[in-house]
Amino acid sequence: MNTDSYKDFLSLCKKAINTEKNVNISSEKIKNVSQGVFRNVDKVRTLASNIKSKFINDLSDNLVIFDKNFSENGGEIHWCVAYDDFLEKLYKLFEKQKIKKVNLFYSKFMEELGVEKSFEQKEIEIDRENKDCIVFSPSAGIVNTGSLFLNFTSSIDMEQVLASKLKIFILPINEFLFKPEEIEIFSHLYSIYKDEIDYPYLTSLYTPQPIGKENNVHLFIVDNGRSNILAYKEIRKALNCIGCDACKKVCPVFNIIGEKPYDNVFSGPYGNVVLPFVENIESYKHLPFSCTSCGNCSVICPISIPISDLITANKHYFFEKGFMDVSDIRLAKSLGRVLSSRSKMNQKVWKKNLKIKILLNNSKNISEKFTFTKTTFNQQQTNSKKNDE
Numbered sequence: 128m129n130t131d132s133y134k135d136f137l138s139l140c141k142k143a144i145n146t147e148k149n150v151n152i153s154s155e156k157i158k159n160v161s162q163g164v165f166r167n168v169d170k171v172r173t174l175a176s177n178i179k180s181k182f183i184n185d186l187s188d189n190l191v192i193f194d195k196n197f198s199e200n201g202g203e204i205h206w207c208v209a210y211d212d213f214l215e216k217l218y219k220l221f222e223k224q225k226i227k228k229v230n231l232f233y234s235k236f237m238e239e240l241g242v243e244k245s246f247e248q249k250e251i252e253i254d255r256e257n258k259d260c261i262v263f264s265p266s267a268g269i270v271n272t273g274s275l276f277l278n279f280t281s282s283i284d285m286e287q288v289l290a291s292k293l294k295i296f297i298l299p300i301n302e303f304l305f306k307p308e309e310i311e312i313f314s315h316l317y318s319i320y321k322d323e324i325d326y327p328y329l330t331s332l333y334t335p336q337p338i339g340k341e342n343n344v345h346l347f348i349v350d351n352g353r354s355n356i357l358a359y360k361e362i363r364k365a366l367n368c369i370g371c372d373a374c375k376k377v378c379p380v381f382n383i384i385g386e387k388p389y390d391n392v393f394s395g396p397y398g399n400v401v402l403p404f405v406e407n408i409e410s411y412k413h414l415p416f417s418c419t420s421c422g423n424c425s426v427i428c429p430i431s432i433p434i435s436d437l438i439t440a441n442k443h444y445f446f447e448k449g450f451m452d453v454s455d456i457r458l459a460k461s462l463g464r465v466l467s468s469r470s471k472m473n474q475k476v477w478k479k480n481l482k483i484k485i486l487l488n489n490s491k492n493i494s495e496k497f498t499f500t501k502t503t504f505n506q507q508q509t510n511s512k513k514n515d516e
């Protein structure tokens with residue numbers, strides 16, 4: 128989001144807040160369901176948070192252990208820096224195995240990597256009946272057993288994935304657990320916080336088995352900007368996210384503006400934290416200023432991620448490192464004004480926190496920057512749209 132697209136974001140926000148909408152930000156149902164499932168929900172959330180943090184704080188060592196165990200089981204791992212690197216390696220595998228048709232299962236991570244759009248461009252046919260090759264996103268990798276935790280929406284999907292001759296799995300670097308016993312907690316938390324009910328998903332703990340000489344199980348582990356988050360300690364906890372979207376449900380701003388202004392797979396409070404890092408700071412530095420610091424997202428998060436604090440940490444960081452100039456400050460203030468103008472949001476609970484704390488640091492030179500991927504998938508799509516116009 129450069130200054131121009133930021134202005135577009137602002138005008139979409141203005142449009143959204145002027146549209147009459149019934150905003151419901153109650154979290155009562157989630158609380159009731161979780162209390163019916165767990166005797167002490169807070170203890171479970173702390174446990175989940177500790178498991179995730181333990182993995183993230185020692186991410187590279189844990190991934191090395193997983194790599195060893197998965198490979199010993201007969202699977203092959205492909206390490207990828209970003210979406211372009213991933214797609215290049217994937218097409219090389221398709222070429223080697225003469226794959227022209229795949230059974231692709233939609234996931235948010237696939238969308239982030241632009242898999243479906245890229246298949247269209249490369250004329251790889253997506254065939255939902257195909258039994259020769261599936262492309263699927265597991266819910267987690269299990270470090271100690273070198274296996275994958277798979278979650279299915281139907282028994283047909285389950286059968287197709289498990290019976291496929293060539294299995295291609297895609298995982299981001301942060302979606303791992305240590306042992307199979309931990310799956311239970313996260314399955315329940317995900318179901319309750321995502322869908323507000325506790326229903327048993329169809330799942331499988333899949334351990335690769337080599338068939339003949341040709342390896343038939345491939346796992347692509349993709350960073351795609353996550354190590355930028357890892358490098359900035361203050362917001363590292365964002366990598367614990369399980370993608371339940373509960374924070375969106377209780378965000379007063381997101382409930383008004385919705386997905387549209389973000390135009391990205393990441394949106395809402397979580398998007399405000401990670402987008403500047405998985406895309407790039409220069410284009411997304413304004414986003415944290417769309418937060419009213421109400422703290423609802425931190426309270427609801429099943430993994431106890433202090434999202435509101437992470438958003439504040441981003442604001443401070445962008446000022447301290449000199450990413451914000453005078454025009455950015457004007458735009459950020461303007462966004463704060465726009466988003467606090469709707470009467471629904473002006474109830475007491477928001478009012479006291481509405482003032483965005485802007486630290487006016489004398490713009491320092493940017494001495495320290497992360498290394499970002501040159502152009503992310505989403506930016507590439509936006510640029511090509513602009514070129515087409």
Ligand code: SF4
Nearest residue numbers: 368369371372374428
């Ligand atoms: S930050 Fe927490 S509440 Fe938001 S999507 Fe992630 S796990 Fe769910």
